[in-house]
Amino acid sequence: MKSRRGFTFLIIGISVVGGFLFVWPWAVMTRQEQSSGKSEATPTIDEYQPKSTLITREHKIERAKFPFVDIHSHHWNPTAGEVDQLVTEMDTINLRVMVNLSGGTGEQLKNTVAAMKGRYPNRFVVFANMSYDDLNTPGFGKRVAERLEEDVKNGAQGLKIFKDFGMELKYANGQRVHVDDPEFDAVFQKCAELKIPVLIHVAEPSAFFDPWDYHNERWEELKEFPRRARPPAKYPPFETLMTERNHLFAKHPKTNFIAAHLGFHGNDMERLGKLFDSYPNVYVDIAAVLAELGRQPYSAHDFLVKYQDRVLMGKDIYEVNEYKWYFRALETRDEYFEYYRKRHAFWRIYGFQVPDEVLKKVYYKNALKLVPGIDAKAFPE
Numbered sequence: 001m002k003s004r005r006g007f008t009f010l011i012i013g014i015s016v017v018g019g020f021l022f023v024w025p026w027a028v029m030t031r032q033e034q035s036s037g038k039s040e041a042t043p044t045i046d047e048y049q050p051k052s053t054l055i056t057r058e059h060k061i062e063r064a065k066f067p068f069v070d071i072h073s074h075h076w077n078p079t080a081g082e083v084d085q086l087v088t089e090m091d092t093i094n095l096r097v098m099v100n101l102s103g104g105t106g107e108q109l110k111n112t113v114a115a116m117k118g119r120y121p122n123r124f125v126v127f128a129n130m131s132y133d134d135l136n137t138p139g140f141g142k143r144v145a146e147r148l149e150e151d152v153k154n155g156a157q158g159l160k161i162f163k164d165f166g167m168e169l170k171y172a173n174g175q176r177v178h179v180d181d182p183e184f185d186a187v188f189q190k191c192a193e194l195k196i197p198v199l200i201h202v203a204e205p206s207a208f209f210d211p212w213d214y215h216n217e218r219w220e221e222l223k224e225f226p227r228r229a230r231p232p233a234k235y236p237p238f239e240t241l242m243t244e245r246n247h248l249f250a251k252h253p254k255t256n257f258i259a260a261h262l263g264f265h266g267n268d269m270e271r272l273g274k275l276f277d278s279y280p281n282v283y284v285d286i287a288a289v290l291a292e293l294g295r296q297p298y299s300a301h302d303f304l305v306k307y308q309d310r311v312l313m314g315k316d317i318y319e320v321n322e323y324k325w326y327f328r329a330l331e332t333r334d335e336y337f338e339y340y341r342k343r344h345a346f347w348r349i350y351g352f353q354v355p356d357e358v359l360k361k362v363y364y365k366n367a368l369k370l371v372p373g374i375d376a377k378a379f380p381e
């Protein structure tokens with residue numbers, strides 16, 4: 001009896017001590033955290049970095065399934081060494097032809113063509129840009145058209161229009177240059193005549209025009225880059241820019257336009273579809289807006305199948321290690337994976353795997369159709 005009671009006490013003792021040892025670290029941690037206020041305070045969005053516990057199939061695709069054209073890249077005055085390095089990197093990911101949209105005009109254009117196409121004729125395409133230096137001198141539009149014609153003789157294969165056009169570019173009298181400003185009609189007519197495409201960036205993601213508040217889905221990006229905000233006091237509204245842009249497309253039915261970044265309708269595919277239906281001369285690239293497609297994989301898949309002749313592969317800011325997200329999204333059905341640039345997407349994305357025939361069109365066939373002078377033999381049938 002006595003020994004059994006002793007045994008019972010021993011068990012209780014072990015339980016109490018063991019229980020204390022087990023509970024103690026938590027008690028201490030909780031107290032520490034309470035003193036710093038951590039456990040009770042809500043983390044900021046930067047602090048809260050939940051790790052997904054999802055176990056699912058993952059494909060690491062380092063190289064595109066087919067050779068591709070990057071229709072949207074920027075390389076300002078590249079040196080021979082930089083171009084050599086580029087080609088080495090392009091080969092690792094199956095990037096067959098890179099389109100440098102930042103060719104400039106005149107001497108700069110000549111130099112860029114020489115550095116890129118001059119050394120690797122089948123690997124690079126250079127687009128010209130407009131100079132606005134003489135914007136306020138009468139006859140501006142006609143002169144731009146003439147300069148463009150000269151640039152094309154010197155090797156340019158398209159015209160890129162940057163986002164200042166329509167938003168920041170102003171005449172000396174302070175009046176904003178509208179996207180459909182008749183002064184530029186001669187330029188777009190010239191593009192039709194020369195059979196070169198116009199890759200045009202109009203506006204910005206619509207969220208940049210919205211108030212920077214806690215409902216804005218680009219809150220983080222606007223915090224990091226406040227100058228990307230487009231408040232109504234300083235900028236035309238998003239819809240005004242869209243209206244002007246669409247009027248431009250309508251005015252020049254023989255000119256092929258590639259609206260950069262899904263025309264900023266990546267968050268409204270139905271609207272983009274209507275744009276395509278209304279203007280057969282309009283195409284888009286997917287540069288820097290992959291997260292829009294990746295958050296709606298079913299819609300993105302169906303959209304790309306339906307409009308497979310209208311969408312082109314592009315990346316924008318060149319970084320060889322970031323293309324794999326595009327390959328993974330376009331070529332697999334991987335789920336819920338992190339995007340490469342958090343400020344663009346406060347969400348994870350999903351693959352929307354398109355059929356090979358669609359993939360080929362997005363990767364190169366549509367670019368071959370639109371951009372003159374790319375060697376089609378470097379690509380599969």
Ligand SMILES: [Zn+2]
Nearest residue numbers: 072074316317
């Ligand atoms: Zn760009």
